[in-house]
Amino acid sequence: MMMMKVSFTLLLTCTVHMLTFTVESLASCSSSSATEAYPSGYGDEHSSSCGASYSHEHDDLVPPKREVYGGGRIIDITHKIRSDLPSFGSSEGVGQFLWLPSSMKNGSFANISEMKMLTHTGTHVDAPGHFFDHYFDAGFDVDTLDLDVLNGPALLVDVPRDKNITAEAMESLNIPRGVRRVLFRTLNTDRKLMWKKEFDTSFVGFMKDGAQWLIENTDIKMVGVDYLSAAAFDNLISAHLVFLEGRDIILVEGLKLDDINPGIYSVHCLPLRLVGAEGSPIRCILIK
């Protein structure tokens, strides 16, 4: 369902690298490159700004790998983009998505990566143009998504584990009117489907009648799910059509909802501003 591919350079990272390089060059390799923007914490206090000798002095450096921040106040609900992450319809997973065309080991002044992946990779968002071609042509891309919908109070709920998200399942959740953002945790999380490279068509998702029930009986505008599609495989197109037709519901798919208590959080999701793209990788966090 996701034919469009996107390739772009990590411009932000590159810009930071290039600015640092310029500053350092102008300073003629001075003893410290600390600036107001980076007053500390980047480990450059002990380096000469020439940088080349830096790595040899810190062979034992271990970067932090975190899922929570601030003592658990901030929970990352984004899956790391990795080569063995599942990819829709594929048994091969995401595969290689990063290249290093400019490498310091090959003489470049900085490492500059390039990436190429489906816009619907890992934790990602769908725009109306994903299933409606006239919306796609009209420009309803990820850059048009309402950040007000993607940021604010949210409810994490556990869906009954024995079925897809049907109208009956939706009704049983008793989600009050006024709740605008809901993260639906399902059997997919229990089965750890996002940790299995092979795409699994037996994932749990919305059936058409469940999507219809949500629209007619709730105020939910952000729908978060824990596998690569909000719609169950059997209703893949029909449930997506129900959700996306009104252009006011945003689907965030492939969320990492393991080991989090159900309840109310503040959710914060930010898609990339990919002009013309009907999907985008998205970074989502919960704040307690």
Ligand SMILES: [Zn+2]
């Ligand atoms: Zn998608």
